[in-house]
Amino acid sequence: MDGTAAIERNLEALKRILVMLVAMAGMGVEKLGAGMPGAGSLGAGSLGAGGQFFFFPRKGAAASRQVLAEKSKLSPALNPALTLPRALYLAILRLLRPAEAAARRLIIAAARGIVVKLPPLRPRKPKPEMLRGPRAFMPKGPKKRPKPAPRIRSLSLLDPLRRPFRVRRRPVPAHAAPRILGLDFNAPYRPLPPPPSSDDPIDAVRLGQRLAALTAALDDLPGQAKRFARWQARRDAALAQGSSGTSRLRRLSPLRRGRPPGGRLSRYDPVATHPGKIREVDEILAHAHALAVYALDRPDTS
Template sequence: MKAAMDGTWAIEKNRVALTRIVAMLVAMAGMGAGRPGAGGVGAGGQFTFFPQKGAAVQNEARAEKSKLSPALTLPRHLYLAILRLLRPAEAAARRLIIAAAVGIVVTLPPPRPRKPKPAMLRGARAFLPKGPKKRAKVIPRNWSLSLLDPPRRPFRVSRRAVPAHAAPRILSLDFNASYRPLPPPSSPNDPIDARRIGLRLEALTAALDDLPGQAIRFARWKARRDAAIARGGPVSGRRRSPLRRGRPPGGRLSRYDPTATHSGRIREVDEILAHAHALAVYALDPPDTS
């Protein structure tokens, strides 16, 4: 395997800026490094949520109502604020990995031939009695940053809370049925399960700390994709491009322009994402200079 990291100044500058933003998100979520056994970053480098001071009793009361641990929940307003910055940060890190993979050449091992099962054995198993189900071993899943943009879902229906005045008034045709009050409206302080955000922050931090290793990982994906395309036929289960069309996920800038002046709506992560997107597009399809 021949690995040649590009290591340009633009990639490193955006990586450092993105690392600073991720550290801010970790602080917003109340995640930090603590001693073993007391929370924080343990031996495996995982984060743990800490209840914020001054709001411990309130968090425990809200978590008791929602049956969630207070150490794994965040208020709704803080959860959404972190999510608004986490999505573009993940997209920017993904594009920096693609830009850093320029020049990396990997050699894939030959595919292992699959042994087809005899037809007689396949037919006989249908008539054999099924034994007791074996319990699957619970193995901790190591999260890693996805190398592909999430696909668009144009037909996705967003679930929203129905206001009290828009709820149907017909409760039941049975007059003896018990009255069920409407659920209370969502509050900015409602506890939200934040374990998934913790895993995403952990994967994003690991990817930014090991950008050359992630670039080699992307080069392997690209080699497998090219091999599938070279064999002909449809590329089942594989996307031809890791980037989706249009604006990057979570971004507010359509293109990168270092000389343009932006309004207060444009955040620092939006400028980083726009620059990283331009670097990734150039890495995937460099212009012909011959």
């Protein structure tokens, strides 16, 4: 089974969905630009040539802020005031989660047959000796540490695990909390806050980072496949050394059991008819999941 054509077809479909998500995020920023401080300089987002992710400023912004975010530079330090309306934020998140899971499975399918050689482990640095005598009481001069570069987030290669014993707290919202008044009748009356609205601004910095990470992964699928092959090699090495106790193993499989995260289809069937609630990204995710399961169950050892 050669899944190269299927991987390429699903990859192009995921890129179309990603362009739609970036456009939705740009529209939301444009909508809130007039009313939110700091967000007025943000314009529409787009996916440039080569899969690069940008947020462009409006006319009149400083020339130094012409590119506020790229796929490798999108961080809270560069854009601390990125917000989206609540309804739009949730709509993007409902599509982004299955798109990330589908991209993860395409990476696993593309890594089939890739063999990598891990570099030798670096020896641990010995601990510095304790200073003795007068030197132990001498103050050390200030160390000038270089400013770290913005962290580049990568798409996770592992599915988030389910937490069946997690206790979800359901706090009572402020607008529905009981009113407990004191005996001081001269105290000013404080009305209850209004209930949450679909137009409330939500911090979307993390969402933008996830979009940038997904863009980078779809733009460099062979590189991400080699990255997954290195993870497999480290897992196999940890399994080989597990008996000696020198290595700790965390995950055996990159996929979690059951339905993929965010998906609405349990299996891929190209000839089946689906109801209206099944989206295009659900079909892509189901097909990519089948390709990933095949690649993990039948590795290419030739």
